[in-house]
Amino acid sequence: MATFEALGELLDETLTLPVAGSTYTIPAPSAEVGLRTQAIIQAAAKAAQGGEADAELLDDAAERDLFAEVLGETYPRMIADGVSWPALKHCALTAMIWIASGTEQAETYWRTGGDPSRAAPPNRATRRALARSGGANATKSRASTSGTSTRPAPTPATHAPPTG
Structure with a gap:
């Protein structure tokens, strides 16, 4: 029979965020809040892609309630500490991403201020690994069809000197 470690020992069930000289530790949400957060993120993604979203699920009051729930x-x-609205909103959205997608995605969101265009390009080692795997560029370079190397062949002499 398999032996499992206690789940609490395997998962880090908190998110720690530094804001204006203070550190805030956000606890893991209840299953209900986690499921609701997932549903809201899916609805927002659907709306962003031009789909029809549940207006009740995405209204402003529900957003404020969800911010309080995820934090x-x-x-x-x-x-009470007087955190600004932009900072509170960024913390709440980071927590939502943490809940729905995990720590790595939450860290990326946090670091970029929510702007994906500010994400750092891959480092040199990552770019090389992507290039080797073909993941860096979806367009394949054209292969030679001549069956010869790219080195030019020496030019033959037009006539040979007499031997002898």
């Missing part, structure tokens, strides 16, 4: 016990502390 959990940290939300009232942030309000």
Whole structure:
């Protein structure tokens, strides 16, 4: 029979965010809040792609409620500390991404200020690995069809000197 470690020992169930000289630790949400967060993110993605989204799910009041829910016990502390609206919103959206997609995606969102165009390009080693795997460029270079190397052949002499 398989032996499993306690789940609490395997998962880091908090998200720690530095804001204006303070550090806020956001606890993992309840399953209900996690499922609702996933549904809202899916609805927002669908709307962004031109699909029809559930207006009730995405209205402003639901957004404010969700921000308080995803920030959990940290939300009232942030309000009491006078955290600005842009900072609170960025923290809440980072927490939503953490809940729905994990720490790595949340870190990327946090680091870019929510602007994907500010994401750092891959480092040199990553670019080389992508190039080797073919992942860096979807367009394949044209292969030679002549069956010869690209080195030019020496030009033959037009007439040979007499031997002898």
